[in-house]
Amino acid sequence: MLLQQLINGLTLGGVYALIALGYTMVYGILELINFAHGEIYMLGAYLGIIFLGLFTVAGLTAVSLPLALFLTVLLTIIVCSAYGFTMEKVAYKPLRNAPRLSPLISAIGVSIFLQNYVMLTQGATDKVFPQRFGDSGLQFLNVNMTYLQALIIIVSGVLMLSLHLFIQKTRVGKAMRAVAQDKTMAALAGINVNGIISVTFIIGAGLAAVAGIMVASYYGLVNYYIGYIVGIKAFTAAVLGGIGNIPGAMLGGIILGLVESAGAAYISSEYKDAYAFIILIVILLIKPDGILGKNTEEKV
Amino acid sequence: MNYEAIKKHPVLKALLISLFAAILFLPFKDIKSSTILFAIMFIFLSAVLLIKKSQVLPALPKIRWTPPHFLRAASVPSVIMVFILLPFFLKDYYLDVLIMSGIYMLLALGLNIIVGFTGLLNLGFAAFYAIGAYTYAIANTKLGLDFWTSIPLSAGIAALSGIALAIPALRLRGDYLAIVTLGFGEIVRLVLNNWDSLTNGPNGITGIARPSLFGASLDKLNTYYYLVFIFVVIAVIIIRRVECSRIGRAWISIKENEIAASSLGINTTKYKLYAFGFGTVWAGIAGILFASKMQFVSPESFTFMESVLILSMVIVGGLGNTFGAIAGAFILVLLPELLREVQSYRMLILGIALVLFMLFRPQGILGGFKSVHFRR
C-alpha cells in the first residue's frame, strides 16, 4: 500500500515538477509569476488529443503507433512553445518596467483568455484521449506499476536531467544563468537578453506540453479548466523547492506529488486539492525562500 | 529582404503576425475559421500599424484630464437621480441585473480599498464575499437571526477573517501576497464544499429569509433595489470620507512608496491591516445582500473567477478611484447582459481586456480623471 502510493505520488510528482520548472525559470529571470503557465499545460493536453486523433483518422496509428505518438509529441511541443513565446511577447514584454503587479494581472488575463479560447473552440465537455494504454504493467512486491506510469516517471526524469545539463553545460544555458543573475550586466557582456527570455518561455512551454500529453494519456480525459488547479500545484512545487531554483522545482514537485497521494489515501480525498494550497500558504508564511532557496535583502 | 526591414514594414509585419496567429489557431478549430481569423487580424493589424507609423494618434496613456468643476459637482447628484428613477422605467429583468450590479459595486468598492488605495493585490476576495453570505445563511437558517442583526455579524466576521489572513500574509512581497490570498480563497471554497454538517456541501443552503422592515417583508424587486442602492450610497459616502483623511493618505502613500511612507511616520503594517479589515467589511455586506436576495447560497458562486471578475471591475474602472470601482462594476455586469449574443464570449473578452488595460491603460477608464483625494 505504501509503496503503491509512492509510485502514484512519483508519477504525479514528475508531472508537477515538469510544469514547476517553467514557473521557476521564468521567475528566476523576470521575477514574474507566469500565472498562465498552467494553461500551456492544458493546451498541451488538448493538442496531444487533437494531433493523435488526426493521426488515428489518417490511419498512421494503425501503421505505426510509436511513430504517431512521436509526431504527436513533437507537434505538440512546437505549438505549445509557440504559444509560450507569443504570450511573453504580447502580454509580458511590454510590461517589463511597469509596476510589479501589472504583469501578474496581465498573466491572469492571458490565463482566462486561454481557458475560454479552448472552451469555445473545443467545447466545454470532457475530451477523451484517443488511445487506451491499459492497466498492464510491472508487478512487484504486491504493487502494480503500469507501463504508462513507468514511462511518465522515466520521461520526467530524463527531461529534468537534460534541462539540468543544458543549463549547466551549454552556452545558452550559461547565458540564461547570467541573465537570471543580473540583466544589465548580462546585456553589457553581449548577451541577447530578450532572446534568452524567449528561450526560457519556449523551454518552459515545451516541458509543460510534455506534461500535458502525459496527463491526458494517464487519466484519459481532459477539460479546459485543468490548467488552473495543476498550475497552482506546480507553482506550489516551485515555491516549495525555492522559486528560481531549478533542482528545487524538481524536488518540490516530487514532494508535492507524494504528499498528495499519501494525503488522499490516508487522510481524506475530498480535500485532495487543499493539500497543495495549505502547503503553499504554510511555506510562504514560514519559509518563503523554499527548501533550496537563499535569503535576499531588498535594495533601498 | 532582411528581418529588420520586415519588422519596419507595417503591412508585411501585419501579414506575418496574422499568419502566425492563424497557424496557432488552426489545430483548435478548422481551416475556415483560421482563414477568417487571418483575414480579420490582417486588416486590423495593418490599419493599426499604418496609423501608428504615420503617428496621427497621440499615445493613449498620456491623456490626463481633470473635468471642470461644475461637471464634477453636477455628476454625482445626477447619477443618483437617475438611479432613483430607474425602477419606474425598467422591466423586472433589468432591475434584477441592476441589483446584482449594486452588489458588485460594494465588492468592487471594498476591493478597491485594498488593491487600489493600498496597492495590495488580493486574488481571493470572493472568499470574504462567501464568508459574509454564509454567515447570514447559517445565522438565519440555523439560529433564526434576522437580516438586520446579521449585517454587523456578516461584516464583522468578514473583516475579522480579512485581518486574520493579513496578519501573517503581510510580511510577504506583493506577488506572494497575491498568491496567498488566492490560496485562502480556494481553501474557503473547499471548506464550504466539504463541511456538510454546517454548509450542506455543494448543495448549498436554501430557504434564507428576505429582510423585512417594520414588519413588512422587502421582497418586491424594486424595494430590494432601493435597499441595495442605499447600501451603495452609504458605502460611497463612508469610503470617500475615509479616503480624504489621514487614513486614506496613509494608504495611498503606502501604495506609492512604502519606504518613504514609513520614513514619514506611517505604521505601514497597521494601515495595511486597516485596509484589509475595512475593505473586507464591504465584501461581507455584499455577501449578506446576495444571500438574502437569492435566498440560496452555494460554493459555486464564490470561485476564483468571481475574485478575478471583481478585480477586473476595479481595474477597468481605475485602480484607486472610488467612482471608477462603481463604473467598473456597472459596466462589467451590464455589458454582458445587454449584448446577449456575446454572452459566451464574456470571459474570453474579459481576459483580453485585462491584458489590454495593463498594456495601454493601467490607470483604468476613469484614471484620467485625476483622483482628487482631498476636496478643495
Place this chain on the structure above:
Amino acid sequence: MYILDVRELTKHFGGIRAIEDVSFKIKGGRIVSIIGPNGAGKTTLFNCLTGTTRSTKGSIRFKETEISKLPSHKIAELGIARTFQNIRLFSEMTTIENVMVSQHTRVRYDFLSVITRSGGFKTKERSIKEKAFEYLEFVGIEDYADTQADSLPYGSRRRLEIARALATEAHIILLDEPTAGMNPIETSEVMALIKKIQELGKTIILIEHDMKLVMGVSDRIIVLDHGVKIAEGLPDDVRNNPMVIEAYLGSETNH
C-alpha cells in the same frame, strides 16, 4: 546635550561591510556633513539611523532613547526625518498632498470623526493643509501646490522631499545629496535653504559629495571611506587631514 549618539554602528550585507564600527556624536542645532567617495556607506548610515534597514550591531541613541531596534515609523515619530538620494515622492499625489502625509503622527483624529465629518475633524484637516502650505512656502514651491508630484521640475522635487521631511516636525533632518543633479545656482539656493532650516533650530545631517561645497555650511564634518570613519572634526581640520586627502583625491582621480 548631544542629540544623537552613535556607537560602534555596523552594517553588513552578506559579505559586504557597508559600515564598520562607526561612532560619533552630534550636538543639537548643528549642521553636520557626512562625506566620502561613492560606496563609502553614507546612505547605508542614513538607512540605519532612520530604521530603513536594521543595523547588524551597535547602538544609536536619539536624545534619551535607544532607536537602533525601532521600526522606521517609530523613529520618524520620535523626530528623525530624511530625504532620499533617489527621490521617493508619492507621484500620484499633488505636491501639497505629499506634505500633508507628513503630519500623520502630529495631527490625529479618530475613525468616527472621519465618518461623521465632525467639527474637530474639519478644523484639524484645515490646519494640516495650512501647515503643509507653509512648508511649501518655506522651501519655495508653493506655486506648484496643486501640481501632481511626478510632473514637477527636477529641482522642485528635491525641494518637495525637504518640505515633506520638515513637515514631520522632526528634530533631526537627514538630507541625502539634496543637490545631486543640480546646476551651481540651484545648488547654492539649496545650501541657503539648509542654513534657513538650521535657523528653525533643527539639527541637520547632510550627505554631500562635493567637499568644497560642504565646507561653507557645515559646523562639523565626518568622513567615511569603505564603511569606516576615517576623520571627523571642524571643516578646516578635515580639509587638511592627510587621510582624507588621500581617500578623496585617490578616488577623485579614479573617476
